[in-house]
Amino acid sequence: MESILQITSVSKHFGGFTALNGVNLQVGAGERLGLIGPNGSGKTTLINCISGALVNEAGDIHFKGEHISKLPAYQRTRRGIARSFQIPRPFRSMTVLENLLVPLSYVRGISGKEADEIAEEILSGMGLAPKILSECSQLSQVELRKLELARAMAAKPDLLISDEAMAGLAGAEIDEVLAILLSLNDQGITIIMIEHIMQAVMSFSQRVVCLDAGQIICEGTPNEVVANEYVQRAYLGD
Amino acid sequence: MFFSWELFFEAILFGILLGGFYAAVSLGLSVTFGLLDIPHVAHPAVLLMGAYGVFLLGQYGLDPVVAGLLLIPLFFAFGAFFYRIYYSIFESRGGDNVAVNGLAFFFGIAFIIEVLLVIFFGVDQQSAEASYIGGSLELGDLRIPYRLIVAFIVAISAATILSAYLSKTFYGRAIKAVGQDEGALRLMGVNPVSVKTLAFGIGTSVNALAGAVLLIVAPVEPTMDRIYIGRTFCVVVLAGLGSMSGTVFAGLLLGITESIVLMFFGTSWAPAVAFGLLLIMLGLRPQGLFGR
Amino acid sequence: MRFWTVSLLVVLSVIGIALSDANNYFFFAGFVVLQAVVLASAWNILGGYAGYVNFGVPAFVGAGAYTALSLHLSFEAPLVIQILAGAIFSGAVGFLVGLLTVRLRGIFFSIATVSLVFIFETLVMNSSFLGGATGHQLTRPSDIPFFDTYTRYLVVVMVVLAVISVAAARFIQDSFVGRGLRAVRDSEEAAECSGVPTLKLKLLACSVSGALLGAAGAPMPMYLSYIEPASTFNLLYAVSALAMPIIGGMSHWIGPVIGALILATLQQIVTVTISSEMNVLVVGVLLVFFVVVAPDGILGLIKRWKASSK
Numbered sequence: 062m063e064s065i066l067q068i069t070s071v072s073k074h075f076g077g078f079t080a081l082n083g084v085n086l087q088v089g090a091g092e093r094l095g096l097i098g099p100n101g102s103g104k105t106t107l108i109n110c111i112s113g114a115l116v117n118e119a120g121d122i123h124f125k126g127e128h129i130s131k132l133p134a135y136q137r138t139r140r141g142i143a144r145s146f147q148i149p150r151p152f153r154s155m156t157v158l159e160n161l162l163v164p165l166s167y168v169r170g171i172s173g174k175e176a177d178e179i180a181e182e183i184l185s186g187m188g189l190a191p192k193i194l195s196e197c198s199q200l201s202q203v204e205l206r207k208l209e210l211a212r213a214m215a216a217k218p219d220l221l222i223s224d225e226a227m228a229g230l231a232g233a234e235i236d237e238v239l240a241i242l243l244s245l246n247d248q249g250i251t252i253i254m255i256e257h258i259m260q261a262v263m264s265f266s267q268r269v270v271c272l273d274a275g276q277i278i279c280e281g282t283p284n285e286v287v288a289n290e291y292v293q294r295a296y297l298g299d
Numbered sequence: 300m301f302f303s304w305e306l307f308f309e310a311i312l313f314g315i316l317l318g319g320f321y322a323a324v325s326l327g328l329s330v331t332f333g334l335l336d337i338p339h340v341a342h343p344a345v346l347l348m349g350a351y352g353v354f355l356l357g358q359y360g361l362d363p364v365v366a367g368l369l370l371i372p373l374f375f376a377f378g379a380f381f382y383r384i385y386y387s388i389f390e391s392r393g394g395d396n397v398a399v400n401g402l403a404f405f406f407g408i409a410f411i412i413e414v415l416l417v418i419f420f421g422v423d424q425q426s427a428e429a430s431y432i433g434g435s436l437e438l439g440d441l442r443i444p445y446r447l448i449v450a451f452i453v454a455i456s457a458a459t460i461l462s463a464y465l466s467k468t469f470y471g472r473a474i475k476a477v478g479q480d481e482g483a484l485r486l487m488g489v490n491p492v493s494v495k496t497l498a499f500g501i502g503t504s505v506n507a508l509a510g511a512v513l514l515i516v517a518p519v520e521p522t523m524d525r526i527y528i529g530r531t532f533c534v535v536v537l538a539g540l541g542s543m544s545g546t547v548f549a550g551l552l553l554g555i556t557e558s559i560v561l562m563f564f565g566t567s568w569a570p571a572v573a574f575g576l577l578l579i580m581l582g583l584r585p586q587g588l589f590g591r
Numbered sequence: 592m593r594f595w596t597v598s599l600l601v602v603l604s605v606i607g608i609a610l611s612d613a614n615n616y617f618f619f620a621g622f623v624v625l626q627a628v629v630l631a632s633a634w635n636i637l638g639g640y641a642g643y644v645n646f647g648v649p650a651f652v653g654a655g656a657y658t659a660l661s662l663h664l665s666f667e668a669p670l671v672i673q674i675l676a677g678a679i680f681s682g683a684v685g686f687l688v689g690l691l692t693v694r695l696r697g698i699f700f701s702i703a704t705v706s707l708v709f710i711f712e713t714l715v716m717n718s719s720f721l722g723g724a725t726g727h728q729l730t731r732p733s734d735i736p737f738f739d740t741y742t743r744y745l746v747v748v749m750v751v752l753a754v755i756s757v758a759a760a761r762f763i764q765d766s767f768v769g770r771g772l773r774a775v776r777d778s779e780e781a782a783e784c785s786g787v788p789t790l791k792l793k794l795l796a797c798s799v800s801g802a803l804l805g806a807a808g809a810p811m812p813m814y815l816s817y818i819e820p821a822s823t824f825n826l827l828y829a830v831s832a833l834a835m836p837i838i839g840g841m842s843h844w845i846g847p848v849i850g851a852l853i854l855a856t857l858q859q860i861v862t863v864t865i866s867s868e869m870n871v872l873v874v875g876v877l878l879v880f881f882v883v884v885a886p887d888g889i890l891g892l893i894k895r896w897k898a899s900s901k
Contacts, residue, residue: 114780133790134783143784150781152774154842163774166767168786216786338698388883399644402701403837404882406646406830410875417868525826529709532702567724571713574706581703585694 065090065220065251066111071120072275073106080106082275083120088220088253093246095266095283096255099295102272104255105147108222111253112144113137125219139168143218145209147225151197157184157208158193164216183211187241203234210241220251227258235261263287271295302563309441310562311555316447318554320516322547323454324509324527325534326461330502332532333540334478335495337385338402341409343527345503349374349510350519351416354425357514363427364453367511371504378503382496409524416521424518432515450512455547457508461501462543474498478541526570533577539586552576594761598754605750609743618742620859622814625749626807627855630828631835631847632756633803636763637796638833639841642776643692647704648832650711651681651801653823655808657721660818663729664720670748670813677809678802685801689794696779705829712824726819729812745814749807756803760844763799772796827871831858834878840890849889 066088073081081103088094098104109115111122113134122130129137143164152160161180165171171179184193187207192200200208206226213221223242227235239261246252256262262269262283269286271279273295279286286292324346331339349370356366389401426432431445465471473494477484481491513519534553538545557572609618630648637643645651655677662668662676684707691703716724731741738744763769771792774782783789812818831854839850854877861869885892 112784114783133788134780135786135788138784138786146781146784150778152777152781154773154777155770159770163770163782163787164785167771167788172767212781212785332698338701340698340702399638399642399837399841400882400886402644402646402698403833403878406833407875407878407882410827410830410871411879414868414872414875526709528702528705536699536702567717568713571710574709578703578706578710581695581699581706582691585699 063090064088065092065125067121067123068107068111069121069123071107071110071117071122073103073110073115073117079275081110081117084272084275084277086270086277088251090219090251091246091249092251093265093267094251094253095262095269096253096272097257097259097262097269097286097292098272101274102295103275104272105224106275107272108144108224108253108255111137112142112222135167138164138216138218141217141219142222143213143216143220144222145206145213145224145226147228149205149209151200151205151208151212153197156194156196157189157200160197160208160212161215164212168216180215183214186244187211188237203230203237206230206238207241210238210245214245218250220253221245222253222255224255225257226254227256227261239265259287305440306562307559310558312441312443313447313562314555314558315551316443316451316554317558318551319451319454319547320447320512320550321530321534321553322458322550323450323512324506325531325538325546325550326458326543327502327505327509328531328535329538329541329543329546330461330474330498330505333535333538333542333546334474335498335502336478336540337499339405339502340402340528340532341405341412341524342506343524343531344409344412345374346506346510346513346527346531347416347519347521347524348412349506349508350514351420351425351510352507353511353514354420354427354519357427362429363511363515364449364508367453367508370507370510374507375500375504379496379500381503382499385499386492386495413521413524420521422520424520425514426518427511427514429515446515450516453508453512454550457505458543458547461505464501465543470494470497474501475541526573529570529573529577533573533580536577536585537580594758598758602747602750602754606747609738609747615740615742618740618746620856621746622742622749622810623859624852624855625746625753626811627831627835627851628753628848629749629756629803629807630832631839631851632753632760632844633800633807634832635836635841635844635847636760636803637800639836639846640764640769640772640776641793641796643793643796644697644701644833645688645704645800646701646829646833647688647707648804649824649826649828650704650707651684651804652808652811652828653708653711653715653820654681654684655805656811656818656823657715658805659809660721660727660729660812663812664727670810673813674748674752674806674809678806681805681808682798682802684805685797685799686794688801689790689797692793692797693790705826708824708826708829712820715820715824722819724820726817727812729816729818731813731816742814745810748810752803752806756807757844757848759799759803760847763796764844768792768795827874830874830878831855834874834881836888837886838877838881838888840888842887843890846888846890853889 064087068084068086071081071084084107096104110117113132117130121128124140124142158180161183162176165176165179181193184190189204189207189211192204227238235258242252254265266283269283270277271286271292278291278295279289328339328342331337352370353363353366357363431449435442435444465475473484473489477491477494484491534546534549537549537552553573553576556576557569560572561569634645634648637645658677658680659673662673688704692700695703715721735741735744771787774785774787775789775792779789835850835854836847838854840846857873858870861873881888
C-alpha cells in the first residue's frame with residue numbers, strides 16, 4: 062500500500078509542556094488506522110497538526126507527496142484532508158443542508174442546484190434525509206455526529222480523521238456511525254479513527270497506533286497492540 | 300523635552316503610587332473578567348458609582364475610606380443580584396449571537412449608569428474632602444501628595460486581602476477554578492452558578508472601596524468611565540487573566556509608564572498610554588505577563 | 592433588480608426634496624439619519640455577518656473625517672476626492688485591524704477597537720496641523736452645485752453613500768462570501784476545515800466595513816464647518832452604531848437600515864425636544880432592551896410573529 066500521509070519527527074510544545082515529541086507515522090492510502098492513547102497523550106494535538114488547526118514546530122508532514130506543514134487549514138482541506146470534531150461544531154445559524162453547502166462551494170466550487178442535490182445525496186446516505194431542512198438545534202447527539210461526518214464528506218476528502226465521533230453514544234448508535242465509516246472506507250477514503258471505545262477500534266482498524274506522553278509507544282494489528290504491556294500500563298497505570 | 304534624573308525618579312515614584320491606584324480600580328475586573336470571562340465593560344461605570352456613593356456619604360461628613368468600607372455590603376448585594384439577572388438572560392440561553400449580545404448588554408448598561416449619574420449629580424466634577432487631601436509629604440525636594448499615599452495603602456491592602464481569600468479559602472479557590480473547570484466543581488458538590496454569583500458580588504464590592512480611592516485621588520465626573528475602560532482592561536490584560544498579584548504588578552507598570560510619559564511628553568499624550576500598552580499587549584501576547 | 596429600482600427612486604426623491612422649498616432643518620437632520628444608515632450597514636458587515644464586534648466605529652469615522660480635512664487644507668480637494676481618500680485610509684486601518692483578528696476574538700477584539708478610538712484622538716490632539724484639541728474651522732465652497740444650500744448637497748451625497756453601503760452589504764450577504772462569513776461566525780475552526788479561507792474573509796469584511804465607515808465620516812467636516820477631536824471620537828457613536836443593527840436585526844442587510852432609521856430619527860427628536868443627555872439614555876435603554884428581550888431585533892420579531900400566526 063503506498064502511503065498517503067507521512068509524519069516525520071513532528072514535535073509540538075505548549076509553553077513548557079511537550080505535547081508531541083518526535084512522532085513518526087506513515088498512513089497507507091485506503092487504510093483504516095486506529096489511534097488510541099490515554100487522555101493527554103497527544104492524540105488531538107497530532108490530529109490538529111495534520112489538519113492544520115495547529116502548526117508543528119519540528120518535523121514535516123507530507124500528504125499525497127506534498128509538503129503541507131506550512132499550509133493553513135483551509136488549504137489542507139482543499140487538498141483532501143477532512144476531519145470531524147470531538148465536540149460537534151455545526152454551523153448553527155444554518156440548516157443541515159446549508160451546512161454542507163459551505164464545503165461544497167469552498168472546497169469543490171459547486172453551488173446552486175447541483176450543490177443542493179449533492180448535499181441531499183450525502184445526507185440521505187447517512188440517514189439524515191428527514192432532517193435536511195432542520196435547524197441544528199433540533200438534532201440529536203448521534204445526528205449531530207452524522208452531520209459532522211456528512212460535512213466532512215461534502216469536501217470529498219482522500220483522508221478523513223474521525224475525532225471520537227462515537228463518544229457518548231449508546232450501543233446501536235455506535236454501530237450506525239461505525240457502519241458509515243466502513244462504507245466511506247469502501248469508497249476508497251483513508252480513515253484515521255481516534256476512539257476510546259475499544260470494541261469499535263478493534264473491529265474497525267486494520268492497524269492501531271498507541272500514543273502516550275507525545276510519543277508512539279506501540280504500533281501493530283489491533284490484537285498485538287491491545288496485548289502490549291506498554292499499552293496496558295499507559296491505560297491502567299503502573 | 301527636558302530630561303533630568305531627578306525628574307525621572309520623581310516620575311517613577313509618582314508612577315508607583317499611581318500604579319497602586321490603577322491596581323485597586325482594576326481588581327474587581329480581574330475577578331469578573333479575569334476569572335469569570337464576563338465581558339464587563341461596565342466595570343468602570345460601576346467604579347464611578349462607587350465613587351459617587353462615597354461622595355454622597357461624604358456630604359454627611361463620612362471619611363471616604365470609611366464610606367467605601369460601608370458601601371461594600373451594598374455593592375456586594377447589588378453585584379450578586381445583577382449576576383443572577385445576567386445569568387438568566389445570557390448564560391443559560393444559547394442562541395446565535397451570545398458573544399455580541401453580552402458585550403452589547405454591558406455597553407448599554409455602562410451608558411445608562413453614566414446618564415443616571417449625570418441626572419443625579421450633574422456634569423460638573425465632584426471631589427472628596429478629607430484631612431489627607433490637599434497636603435503633601437515633603438521628602439527633600441520631592442512633594443508626595445498624601446492622598447496618593449492613602450490610595451496606595453488602601454490599594455495594596457485590598458489586593459492582599461483579596462489574593463489571600465482567593466488562594467486560601469475553599470470558596471476562594473472555587474472561584475479561581477470555576478472559570479476553567481465547572482465540571483470538576485460540580486463533581487465536588489459545589490454549584491458553579493453560586494460560586495459565580497459570589498465572585499461577581501465580590502468583584503462588584505471591591506468597586507465600593509476602589510471608588511473611594513478614585514474619589515480621593517482626583518475629582519470625578521460621569522463620563523470618566525470611558526477612559527477607565529482602557530486603564531482597567533489594560534491592567535487586567537497585561538496581568539494575564541485571573542492573576543491578582545499580576546494585577547498589582549501590571550498596575551504599577553501602567554502607572555510608571557503613564558507617569559514618565561506625563562512628565563516628559565506632557566498631559567496631551569497620557570490618555571493614549573493605557574490604550575497603546577493594551578493594544579501592544581493584545582498584539583504580542585494576549586495571555587498577559589502572568590496569564591493562565 | 593427590484594433593489595436597484597427602489598434605490599434609484601430613493602435617491603431621486605431625496606434630490607427632489609433637496610431641490611424643493613422644504614425647511615432647512617430637515618436637511619441637517621436628514622444628513623445625520625442617512626449617515627446612520629451607512630454606519631449601521633457598514634458595521635453589520637463585520638459585526639452581524641462575521642461576528643466580530645467593532646466598538647471603535649468613531650476611530651474609523653474620525654479617520655475618514657480627518658483625512659478629508661487634511662486634503663481640504665492641503666489641496667482644497669473636492670468633496671468626492673475627500674470621500675475616496677477617507678474610504679481608502681479607513682479601509683487600510685480596517686485591514687490592519689483585520690490582521691489583529693488572527694489573535695483576538697470576542698471581547699479582546701472589541702477592546703482593541705476601542706483602544707483605536709483613544710489612540711487616534713490623542714494623535715489628533717497632538718497635531719497642530721489637524722487643529723489639535725481646539726479643532727479646526729472650515730469654510731464651505733461658495734459655489735454650490737445645483738442646490739440652494741451646501742447642506743442639501745451633502746444630504747444627496749450621503750444618500751448615495753447610503754445606497755452604496757447597503758448595496759455592498761447586500762452583495763456580500765447574498766454571495767458565497769456571505770455564507771463563508773456566517774461559517775466563520777458560527778465556528779471558525781469548522782469553517783477552516785470546510786475549506787473557508789477565514790483570514791482572507793475577515794480581512795475583506797474588516798476592510799470593506801472600515802472603508803464605508805471612513806466614507807461616511809469624510810463629509811463631516813464640511814457638514815459642521817468645524818471639526819474637533821472630542822466630539823468626533825465620542826464613544827456614543829460606538830454605542831449607536833452597535834445599537835442600530837441589534838435593534839433592526841443583524842442577519843439581513845435590511846435590519847441595520849430599519850434600526851438606523853428608527854434610532855437616528857428618535858435621537859434627533861429627543862435631542863431637539865428634551866436634551867442631548869437623554870439621547871445617551873435612549874440609546875442605552877433601547878440597546879439593553881433589545882439585547883435582553885429581542886436579540887434578533889425587529890427582523891427577528893417579525894419572523895417569530897409570522898411563524899406563530901401560521
